[in-house]
Amino acid sequence: MVTRADVAKLAGVSPSVVSYVLLPNSRPVAAKTRARVLAAVEELGYRPNAIAQALRGGPTSSIGLLVPDHTNPFFAELVRAVEDLAFQHSYVLLTGSTGNSAERESRYVRVFLDRHVDALLLVGTSARPELDRVADSGTPVVLLDRVPPESTISTVRTDGVLGARKAVEHLAGRGHRRVGIIAGPPDLAVSDDRVTGWLQAMQARDLTADESLLEHAPFTLGGGHDAAMRMLRTRDGATAVFVSSDVQALGVLAACDEHGIRVPQDLAVVSFDGTELSAYAQPPLTVVQQPISHIAHTAVRRILDNVGTGEPRPTHDTFAPDLIVRESS
Amino acid sequence: MVTRADVAKLAGVSPSVVSYVLLPNSRPVAAKTRARVLAAVEELGYRPNAIAQALRGGPTSSIGLLVPDHTNPFFAELVRAVEDLAFQHSYVLLTGSTGNSAERESRYVRVFLDRHVDALLLVGTSARPELDRVADSGTPVVLLDRVPPESTISTVRTDGVLGARKAVEHLAGRGHRRVGIIAGPPDLAVSDDRVTGWLQAMQARDLTADESLLEHAPFTLGGGHDAAMRMLRTRDGATAVFVSSDVQALGVLAACDEHGIRVPQDLAVVSFDGTELSAYAQPPLTVVQQPISHIAHTAVRRILDNVGTGEPRPTHDTFAPDLIVRESS
DNA sequence: ATGAAAGCGCTAACAG
């Protein structure tokens, strides 16, 4: 392993001069010296040891990113967007998935902090008090997507209530009176929001939103599939359904296909997320599209603005989603 | 930030004793002293600084993982599997996506090395000579999935030739004589393998494998979609197609749906990967299933076996995929 | 069984 001292020796200067040359805003170095140093760096293939730089107290140029599940296409797209931005800004991502386990989530948070990430970005937190402490201690934390009702931590999200309302209004506008909802797991703010929006839209149209029209399900293919089965088993069932995520909707479509239920003729479907996959479903899904790149941009910006700022006050960004009408409704 | 010295002071011992208590195989400590130290650790919420430990020369307990694209469901499932194992072994993952850019790939490799990852796990490398140097320097490197013909670096992969052959034989066994293939991008070993398997199976059955039956396409939804359009445009076209990945196959199904081509009646489809999504497609896809968890297990095992071993000789693991027949064929 | 001290590679303050 080649260190700064090796470079210094080869260039015939002291180690600090090597730093002066390599560091953007340190101190002026004579052109000739600089050239010698650069040549030595080149020759030896020297790269500063990021660990040592970090220990010295500098930033680690790393961000911890936690999502419930990498295979959920929405999170996959979110991770991709965040990663691209991080890469552009020379940040590295430490990633983990929580699988909706609070225990796993807080273990990851601790591990990330042990490694002195410059910031924490996470979807779906149960570890609230812990995160409050983290944020208070000066490490920027941004909560994405799954946001608690009130948060002293910065948040970036899509307006789920509005999105659900748009979906249901669209469906009702097409003449549907029995509009069901497949929600996320109970006790999750995102689930509640989408249910709230559904309720609001139903009530605004004087449609009855009874129990049989609501099914909770995990955000998975199987979750959507099974929820659809349950919902369709009831007589006087839904003629349309608002599904809280693309993955679940893909499961719904599969369930319909299995049972000869035609979409949209027998059942209209609108889902929340609008990932690329939704456009390639059979039939292509009408969706409430989350502005993933806005979300990622904003989250990264909040981080960049706050890193090293001590203890800035939290910001809250909420984006309005768009309805994209395709053939499933 | 609370350091080891703080703990030592509170416990009334010297800093080294704190380490002795906390480190598994260091040195015996008197029961009473140990209890005092543990109490102090608890009280202060002390956690060793991973950066300092790493600088001292210890392992970083981190693995760099590079895939072409996090949104490809196969890679997403692979990442999930690797991440679970890493987590179990108290490793953290630094992740990046290359987007098939050699430039981006090698930048990531450098950045990961600057951070002293204990090992590198990557899918699809163009940066061969660079990686050879890395492996020679003692950092375990394992190439996944996309493996060059001959490699001095450890590899773990699925037998693509065999998989393609199984797929085509299955199709030919159903009476198809014009079996097309949608391959990956040209100049990629995985693409070649699948084409080779296709050719072998076609020739073994005396079927003509002409140019019009082969389309190259990127591993994306759009790639599969467009390739299907091109292939289906030709007269005397394929009655069956082997698609080199699930994502592409999803695109193919969408294209078929758009043009009223029924699957499997008008076109039988078999794809490579066997991710969860393939089971939820309309119709459910017949697939050549990659043993993702075997791959992940093996890769992580190779790493664990080799980390700190200096310069072990490379291993090469190849798994045979299974054909899972569903309704698309 | 415990303490003291060296040193990992680097940055920045201090001193020419």
Place this chain on the structure above:
DNA sequence: CTGTTAGCGCTTTCAT
């Protein structure tokens, strides 16, 4: 403009 030095938090060798 350049060199010297302290110190980041830790592990480990060497003393006691």
